[in-house]
Amino acid sequence: VTSEPLGRVYVDGWTPDGQRLVLNGNDDDDNFIAVFDLRTREMTKLFTSERWLENSDFSEDGLMVAIAVPRNADDPEDHDIAVFELDDPSELRWISTGEGHRDDDPLWSPDSALLAFTAEIGDTTNLVIYDGAALKEIARKEIEADVLSLRYWSPDSDFLDLIVERHGRNSFWRAHLEGSDIRLVDRSDLSEGSIHTAHRDGERVAVTSSAINRPQTGLQLLDLDGNEVAELDLVHLELPLGTPRSVWLQSRDGAQIQAWVVRTGNDDEVQPGLVYVHGGPTMASKDTWRRDMQAMVLSGFTVIAPNFRGSTGFGPEFRKANILDVGGKDLEDCIAAAEWLRKQPGIDRERIGITGGSYGGYMVLQALTTSPDTFAVGAGTVPVADWIQDYELADASFRYYDVYFFGGAPDEKPDLYRERSPITHIQKLKAPLFISAGRNDSRCPFPPIEHFVEKGWELGKEIEFNVQESEGHGAARKTAAIDTELKLLQFLRRRLAVA
Structure with missing residues (x-):
């Protein structure tokens, strides 16, 4: 219908005559409400905001x-x-x-x-x-x-x-x-x-x-x-799926954090552990189906998915707790989840990894570069690697995302942006790391991720890099999604010695 991209847009509805679409979207300049006319093939912005x-x-x-x-x-x-x-x-x-x-x-x-x-x-x-x-x-x-x-x-x-x-x-x-x-x-x-x-x-x-x-x-x-x-x-699955249980654990400063623990087998079977970090960060790990999590469980891992500070579902104060503290207390909550897992029966204390996508991918990189002795391995997809460069490449929506969480733009909060960027600490990376990214990603742009990987290789770090050439923020095509998830799972199995 269009010869040029409109930006990232979502359809709010059709006009009754079926000739116009009302859109909610953003481009490099604005967040906007717009009307797209199918007869003229033109978009008119009705309301804009930074x-x-x-x-x-x-x-x-x-x-x-x-x-x-x-x-x-x-x-x-x-x-x-x-x-x-x-x-x-x-x-x-x-x-x-x-x-x-x-x-x-x-x-x-x-x-x-x-x-x-x-x-x-x-x-x-x-x-x-x-x-x-x-x-x-x-x-x-x-x-x-x-x-x-x-x-x-x-x-x-x-x-x-x-x-x-x-x-x-x-x-x-x-x-x-x-x-x-x-x-x-x-x-x-x-x-x-x-x-x-x-x-x-x-x-x-x-x-x-x-x-x-x-x-x-x-x-x-x-x-x-x-x-x-x-x-x-409609569907019956005959698989030994992992059974979830809800637990509450104490973070380093005493805060109470809810998490889901999922595993198969009994406690006599010793398994490696994975801390599964959700994206957002204003989202949550919920009692909903996650095929990648169950694939990890079926492959022999015990998974813990913490709802760290900033997650939804635990009240406004908790949800806002990582504003001005991205990669701070929320990361400590994920580290506390790893420490809790180490104390449980049936867990190999030396084989604990961390995995996540988007903001969860950022937490993987930040954990491995700022707390390098906590995890034996990490696997992150579509992560943030450099908040400053992300801001420079972002569209209007994600520039405001950065301002919202950091309390200002990089020129207003330069020290915080640098401190909370994994690229700043990459020399401390010890554990093997898997990264997957889409070259067309507009949320977590590809260039900062590529720079992080190349800098790591230059420093002799062990990083496996999977590039999805035709994908954006996550895989829209099933073949690309399967390819990414298989490579990530195979990497974790190799590095944590799962037979």
Whole structure:
């Protein structure tokens, strides 16, 4: 459709005539909301910002856009909701539950009469519903959740479905609007593990779920009252998958950290260990299916996946704990996970590795270069190797990502950027290291990773480098994903002497 790239864009919706797309995206200059006209093949930016524009919604009648915007330069957590007409974006109206609150994830009702969104107020998470025309609050309800994702309104706008995240699991909830009150129905009984998605067709809701030891193999169909009408089991796996257990461990400064431990076999069988570091960092290791983790477990490793400081699911304060401290206390939490694993029965104390992708890949590099005696081996995919060079090469979205976590640009925080960059400490690298990167990566650009590898080789470091020529931030093609995961797994098996 286009002859030139538009930047990294996501589709918010179609206009009712099917001729225009509303996009949320970013390019080298801006984060933006835009309209792409299929007739003229032109994109027009309606709203731009130097800060993230992550969550937005386009009303089904094709008239209104709502978007969460961080407005306060001194407080990146302070988000308000901007509302404007698609055909007249110059007249902005703002929704705010208060200064310092994070108003986020707007969702229009089918008739655009209501606008729901989440509000993080202090340490509480709230569901808020506004009149869509007057933009006045109708109802508000505090929900015992650390992350709240609004999924779908019912066709008559009487209720909406939510996914609630808490302590490493997602569950399905329903919120009924009853005048100025919101009545909540907890349907976490629908699944062991975590709910992934909920889709509606007006009469039924389809819910999919998985767990660490259960792939996303089927779905449940519910009527609009939440009663199960059918369960479809699509896939059966006959594999000795690792059974997860949730543990709490103490980090070096006494902080309590939740982690998932996964292994097969009994404690009499001595296995090497792997610390599995999630990306984000504003994400979490949850009780959801991870094929790469189970491949490691099936290959004879005991895996521990810590939810280090900065992870979601453990409250706002915990989620914000690595702001201005990237690669600091969060890395100490991952090292504490390795130390905890060493003390467990059935673990070879001398064969503990670390692996992860994206921010997890960064943590692999930072761990091996700043705590070189902790891990016997490391394997990182699409990592950050040099925060300063990453900033210089990044698009508008990821420049703000760096500013958000470091408290300023590299010229404002040069010492912190250098100290928390693995390239600064590469001379201390001891353990064998596997790195995989995509040459087209716009999030963790390829040149700093390549420079890290070449500098390591120049210093005589043992680094195995896997380059995916046609991939970006992770592998979009299944063949490339399988190739990367196999090479990573084979590297770990060789280096940790797994038969």
